Amino acid sequence: MNILLTSLQVPGAASGVRVHYERLAALLRAQGHHVTVVTQDDLRPWVRRAIGVGRRVVGLLGSLGRRVGLELGQALEIYCAIDRQQPYDVVNAQDVSSGWAARLALRDQVPVVVTGHYNDHPGTEVVQQLALPPRGWAARFEVRWYNFLLRRTRFFLGISEYALRLTQPFLPADAQTAIAHNGVDMAAFAPGAAGAPSAETDLRALFPGRPIILNIGQLEARKNQQYLVAVAAELRHRHPSCVTVLVGKGEDEAMLRDLIAAQGLENDVVLLGYHTQVAALLHAADVYVHTALRENCPYVVIEAIASGCPALALVAGGSPELLAATPEASLPQSTPPAALAAQLADLLADPATRHDLQQRQYAYARTRFDRAAMVQGTLAFYRQATGLAPALPPPLAVKRPASQPV
Known part of the structure; x- marks a missing residue:
């Protein structure tokens, strides 16, 4: 297949x-497909x-103008x-x-599959990230803009x-949907597969004889390292x-150091x-703890499981x-620090x-979150979108773990 990938995230982001x-x-590409990436x-x-x-x-019109100019400008750039x-x-x-x-550029002659990476409704996510006044015109525009875009999404992955x-209520009634979880190379993350760690990532050498709790991610409010x-x-x-051990950089670094x-x-x-x-870091850790308050399908949790x-x-x-497979590992966000400390101890x-x-955890993830499953599910939906394969059955309703809020 000749596949075009588009993104607002540029290489190196x-x-x-x-x-x-x-x-x-x-x-x-490894499977023989021709892939072009456009950012x-x-x-x-x-x-x-x-x-x-x-x-x-457009930005001269104030905060609303700046948001309109940015959103339309990004789409126009692609x-x-x-x-x-x-x-x-x-x-x-x-x-x-x-x-x-892409739909406009290719005049709807090519099916466009949209992958949902956002952690919240994309408009709400922008409002939260920029701390826009929720009732202001700029915030209202962001939510309505993304509702407009979602209503024009025919294929959602x-x-x-x-x-x-999260997305289904905003899609058109005849939209086709599928799920392909993020996946990693399970074999590459297996202990011993990555070779000897460097001096900077050899946690056992840095902290000899000490149990290690690990967290990896951007140091920011959403990741909740505090x-x-x-x-x-x-x-x-x-x-x-x-x-x-907290691994990452970000805007919260100074605050965390002070804390x-x-x-x-x-x-x-x-x-x-x-x-x-990160494989060497995960191999050395005794427990990985993910504290993010808003997430979609975090790669690092899968990488931790793949690393043992x-x-x-x-x-x-x-x-x-x-x-x-381990509901006791999913903790309500209201869990007091002392309760988690007791569980870790x-x-x-x-x-x-x-x-x-x-x-x-590994037995459950091994086939579900391996990169082969991700690619297989993604290609199946591509073929469905292009009419080369029959429509996939709708995703089964998944029973939520008891700890997950409704």
Whole structure:
């Protein structure tokens, strides 16, 4: 197949969306498909400048004008970057804006599959990220803009059951949908597969003889690492030798350093910085704890399971789907830090229970969240969209874990 992938996340962006489409493109090419990736980086410089001028002019109208200019400008950039002469079989847009731009650019002659990577309704997500006044004109525009785009989405691919449930009410009645969870190379993450760790990622050498709690992600409010600092403060009294390692960079770094210092946790919580090779970190950890408050289908939880590291996660979005075999590992967001600290102390003190948790998680994830399953499900929906295969049966209703809020 001749496949076009579009995204508003440019190469090098610190984004799970970028990681997803780069992995997907490589896997599709390995199977013999021709894949073109288009982002705003593919735009001719003079076109980018012209769109920028238009955006600034519209921005003179105030906050509403700035949001209108940005949203329309992003869609226009993708529209102008697409080569209309290419005989594409299918487009897979990694967001609804570039999906709409592709439909317009290719005049609806090529089916456009939109993959839902967002953690909330995409308009609401923008409002929250930018802290826009919810009743202001800019916030109202964002929600209505994304409702407009979703109503024009004919093929929707969710990376979690959560994403499909969230999106379904906004899609047209005749939209076709499917689910293809994020997937990783299970074999590549297996202990020993990645070779010896570097000095920077050898946690056992950095913290000899100490149990290690690990968290990986952008240091930001949504990822909620300050909650894990509070857990570490409680854990210090229950398991004094334990160390909590936070991997990542971001806007909350200074706040987290101040919080760690204020509670005297310099020996208990370590900010390790940003690292791309996470397998070695996960191999060395005793437990991975995911504290994000809003999520879709977090790659890092799957990577932890593939690495043989038992995982716990606050209930958010599609996280409970990844831990469905171990409902005790999905924790309500209202869980007090002391309660999680007690659970972690029990796990650290009982290697057999920890191993059983890891084994059940891995057995459930091994075929469901492997990259082969992701590619197979994605290609099946591409073929459905292009008419090369019969329609897939609608996704089965999935019973939510007891800890997941309704």
